[in-house]
Amino acid sequence: xxxxxxxxxxxxxxxxxxxxxxxxxxxxxxxxxxxxxxxxxxxxxxxxxxxxxxxxxxxxxxxxxxxxxxxxxxxxxxxxxxxxxxxxxxxxxxxxxxxxxxxxxxxxxxxxxxxxxxxxxxxxxxxxxxxxxxxxxxxxxxxxxxxxxxxxxxxxxxxxxxxxxxxxxxxxxxxxxxxxxxxxxxxxxxxxxxxxxxxxxxxxxxxxxxxxxxxxxxxxxxxxxxxxxxxxxxxxxxxxx
Amino acid sequence: xxxxxxxxxxxxxxxxxxxxxxxxxxxxxxxxxxxxxxxxxxxxxxxxxxxxxxxxxxxxxxxxxxxxxxxxxxxxxxxxxxxxxxxxxxxxxxxxxxxxxxxxxxxxxxxxxxxxxxxxxxxxxxxxxxxxxxxxxxxxxxxxxxxxxxxxxxxxxxxxxxxxxxxxxxxxxxxxxxxxxxxxxxxxxxxxxxxxxxxxxxxxxxxxxxxxxxxxxxxxxxxxxxxxxxxxxxxxxxxxx
DNA sequence: TGCTGAGATTAACATTTGTGAATCAGGCGG
DNA sequence: CCGCCTGATTCACAAATGTTAATCTCAGCA
Numbered sequence: 001x002x003x004x005x006x007x008x009x010x011x012x013x014x015x016x017x018x019x020x021x022x023x024x025x026x027x028x029x030x031x032x033x034x035x036x037x038x039x040x041x042x043x044x045x046x047x048x049x050x051x052x053x054x055x056x057x058x059x060x061x062x063x064x065x066x067x068x069x070x071x072x073x074x075x076x077x078x079x080x081x082x083x084x085x086x087x088x089x090x091x092x093x094x095x096x097x098x099x100x101x102x103x104x105x106x107x108x109x110x111x112x113x114x115x116x117x118x119x120x121x122x123x124x125x126x127x128x129x130x131x132x133x134x135x136x137x138x139x140x141x142x143x144x145x146x147x148x149x150x151x152x153x154x155x156x157x158x159x160x161x162x163x164x165x166x167x168x169x170x171x172x173x174x175x176x177x178x179x180x181x182x183x184x185x186x187x188x189x190x191x192x193x194x195x196x197x198x199x200x201x202x203x204x205x206x207x208x209x210x211x212x213x214x215x216x217x218x219x220x221x222x223x224x225x226x227x228x229x230x231x232x233x234x235x236x237x238x239x240x241x
Numbered sequence: 242x243x244x245x246x247x248x249x250x251x252x253x254x255x256x257x258x259x260x261x262x263x264x265x266x267x268x269x270x271x272x273x274x275x276x277x278x279x280x281x282x283x284x285x286x287x288x289x290x291x292x293x294x295x296x297x298x299x300x301x302x303x304x305x306x307x308x309x310x311x312x313x314x315x316x317x318x319x320x321x322x323x324x325x326x327x328x329x330x331x332x333x334x335x336x337x338x339x340x341x342x343x344x345x346x347x348x349x350x351x352x353x354x355x356x357x358x359x360x361x362x363x364x365x366x367x368x369x370x371x372x373x374x375x376x377x378x379x380x381x382x383x384x385x386x387x388x389x390x391x392x393x394x395x396x397x398x399x400x401x402x403x404x405x406x407x408x409x410x411x412x413x414x415x416x417x418x419x420x421x422x423x424x425x426x427x428x429x430x431x432x433x434x435x436x437x438x439x440x441x442x443x444x445x446x447x448x449x450x451x452x453x454x455x456x457x458x459x460x461x462x463x464x465x466x467x468x469x470x471x472x473x474x475x476x477x478x479x480x481x482x
Numbered sequence: 483t484g485c486t487g488a489g490a491t492t493a494a495c496a497t498t499t500g501t502g503a504a505t506c507a508g509g510c511g512g
Numbered sequence: 513c514c515g516c517c518t519g520a521t522t523c524a525c526a527a528a529t530g531t532t533a534a535t536c537t538c539a540g541c542a
Contacts, residue, residue, distance in 0.1 A: 063383045065469045071387045073379040085372045088365060093376060093474055117361070124329060127368045130375060131326045135334060137378035138314040142304045144385035145430030146312045149529080180489060189386030191530050196491060212539090228306045233334055390499080421519060432500050437521060453509095 004030040004105050006055050010079045011125050013166065014132060014235055024119060028112075030105035035098040037178065042083055042096040050106035052082045057102030058178055060187065063094045070095070072187040074137065077160070079167045085130050087112065100178025100213075132235050139233050144189070147227065149198045152188050154227030157208065161217055162231045174216040245271040245346050247296050251320045252366050254407065255373060255476055265360060269353075271346035276339040278419065283324055283337040291347035293323045298343030299419055301428065304335045311336075313428040315378065318401070320408045326371050328353065341419025341454075373476050380474050385430070388468065390439045393429050395468035398449065402458055403472045415457040 008025040011017075017025075031050070035041050035057075042048055044064055054076050061074040061082070073094065076082050086092045087109065116123035136159075143155050164175045179187070185195035202208035207223045209216040217223055224230075249266040252258075258266075272291070276282050276298075283289055285305055295317050302315040302323070314335065317323050327333045328350065357364035377400075384396050405416045420428070426436035443449035448464045450457040458464055465471075 061379070063379070065383075065471070069387065071383040073382040085375060088369050089372055089376065089476070094379065120358070120361075123364070127371070128329050130368070130372055131330055134326060134371060134375035134378055135330065137375055137382060138302070138304070138335070140382050141314040141378060141385060142306075142312040144382060145428075146310065182489075187386075192489095193491090193531075194529050197529090200491085230306070235330070423519075433519095434501075434521085435499055438499090441521085 004028065004053070004107075006053060006079065006105060007107065010053055010081060011122075011129070013079065014128060015125055017121075017125075021119065021122060024115060024122065028107060028115070030107050032103065032105050035102045035104070037098055037100050039098045039102075040095050041098055041102065041104060042092055044093065044095045045091060047091050048083065048086060049110075050108055051084055051087065051112060052096065053105045053107060054078055054080050054082055055103040055105055058099040059102060059104075060097050060099055061094045062097050069186070071189075073140070074133070075099075075156075075160075075187065077163055077167065078169065081126075081129050084126055085133065087126065087130075099183070100176075135233055135235065143227075149188070149190055149194060150201055151227040153184070153195075153198050153202060154207065154223045155229050156188070157215065157217060158220065158224050158227060158229035158231075159234070160215075161220060162234055162236065166236050172216070173218065173220055174214055176213060177210070177215045178213055180213075245269065245294070245348075247320065247346060248294060248348065251294055251322060252363075252370070254320065255369060256366055258362075258366075262360065262363060265356060265363065269348060269356070271348050273344065273346050276343045276345070278339055278341050280339045280343075281336050282339055282343065282345060283333055285334065285336045286332060288332050289324065289327060290351075291349055292325055292328065292353060293337065294346045294348060295319055295321050295323055296344040296346055299340040300343055300345075301338050301340055302335045303338050310427070312430075314381070315374070316340075316397075316401075316428065318404055318408065319410065322367075322370050325367055326374065328367065328371075340424070341417075376474055376476065384468075390429070390431055390435060391442055392468045394425070394436075394439050394443060395448065395464045396470050397429070398456065398458060399461065399465050399468060399470035399472075400475070401456075402461060403475055403477065407477050413457070414459070414461060415455055417454060418451070418456045419454055 007028055007030060008022050011025055012022060030053070032055075041059060042052060056078055059076045059082055060072045061076070062070040062072050064070055082096050083092055112126065116126060143152055147155060160175065160177070161170060161173070164170045169175055181195050181199060182192045185192045188195070190198070199208065199210060203210070206218055207226065209218060248269055248271060249263050252266055253263060271294070282300060283293060297319055300317045300323055301313045302317070303311040303313050305311055323337050324333055353367065357367060384393050388396060401416065401418070402411060402414070405411045410416055422436050422440060423433045426433045429436070431439070440449065440451060444451070447459055448467065450459060
């Protein structure tokens with residue numbers, strides 16, 4: 001049981017908070033934990049008593065349909081609250097799986113509950129987080145339906161570049177990406193072979209460099225143009241709500 | 242300005258509400274309006290002062306990316322709150338377009354705001370609605386990524402069958418579907434020609450009948466099996482939150 | 483130094499899906 | 513009843529993507 005340095009940071013990214021409000025967040029106790037690559041952090045069907053804040057590494061939300069492959073519906077990075085929606089839905093409808101080694105911090109639901117009761121503005125903050133999740137979902141739906149494979153890969157890389165920049169995990173347009181070609185193929189719904197074809201095409205156009213778990217975007221604007229990426233939907237600029 | 246019969250119904254579908262709470266909902270004043278097929282109900286980029294409850298017809302959420310086709314990320318039926326997420330996000334990131342002739346009822350944000358302040362349980366109700374939206378989004382992402390075209394069509398039809406049943410718009414496994422093959426192709430990201438191939442394949446397997454705006458599922462279970470549909474994700478059973 | 487295993491790459495072929503254009507079917511107004 | 517229009521259907525061909533299996537590369541290790 002410790003006080004999180006990340007919680008305040010994670011929650012106030014998208015909203016302008018008062019200093020007392022920030023103080024409340026800073027004082028929330030958390031339970032740290034860590035997971036190895038591929039471990040299940042939260043299991044589908046569970047009704048967790050805690051909410052999970054991702055601090056290091058990446059994590060996917062993976063749906064299990066019987067007799068079908070696992071399907072990824074979201075990709076989380078440090079600073080993301082992974083399962084806030086379960087706050088009301090109670091039961092979680094997908095696994096949360098560690099991609100690369102992960103550190104997380106669990107926050108007791110009861111604590112969030114109590115705080116949001118005392119501080120009505122903060123419940124909006126939680127709501128807002130889930131709304132932005134949903135916004136990302138909608139863009140994913142749109143890209144899945146309409147973009148070609150190279151465009152989808154480009155779009156995802158642009159999205160990650162933007163999101164990771166905000167939490168300081170991008171340097172020289174380069175970021176760590178603990179997901180290999182096979183897994184990325186799975187996330188976007190392509191075969192491994194096709195994913196490799198796509199990666200090579202992007203490389204040939206000098207839009208993507210990808211070696212041993214690190215990705216560099218030599219020409220972010222070019223890649224954004226190719227894939228129709230517009231960072232607006234990420235809501236990365238904090239405003240008053 | 243009138244009192245809605247639908248609002249209470251729309252909101253208390255997924256949560257058990259007390260009679261006083263229901264009374265509050267029943268007394269909310271609404272502004273009715275109607276739209277013709279294809280008309281834009283809410284425009285992308287707008288910051289509406291009202292939230293829109295769909296009462297009759299269907300409506301799509303369509304994203305506009307410059308120089309690309311419109312992309313659909315959600316399909317709404319009577320009883321759905323179409324733009325609750327804009328309650329906090331302020332600016333709406335997609336058009337809401339009438340599919341078939343629609344009746345809607347607008348509710349002033351200020352009223353919702355005021356009610357949720359007085360009645361903390363009801364703000365959860367609004368939040369819950371947006372969370373279920375997000376849940377549907379995730380399933381759409383998963384189906385887009387992993388299902389074949391016939392499976393996707395089947396899955397969508399099963400989903401509509403289930404959602405429309407709850408609001409009493411299905412009879413003899415038949416429901417009105419104000420969207421033609423071309424539009425459905427657009428929604429799922431296929432070409433018109435391919436959509437037609439798929440429809441015929443499903444017809445040949447006696448899993449789908451579709452004539453002049455009406456859809457019948459002769460074998461709902463068979464279609465669900467084909468498409469891996471499991472209604473659980475729709476949260477159609479009201480429980481206490 | 484050579485072995486080994488995971489991930490990346492290539493090849494050949496099958497299947498799915500897209501494209502453009504023509505044709506068909508049926509409802510509806512004149 | 514006719515003409516017309518919209519949506520559905522068909523056709524031929526091209527492009528995207530899947531499948532299976534073999535091969536390659538290279539960092540880590542004995």
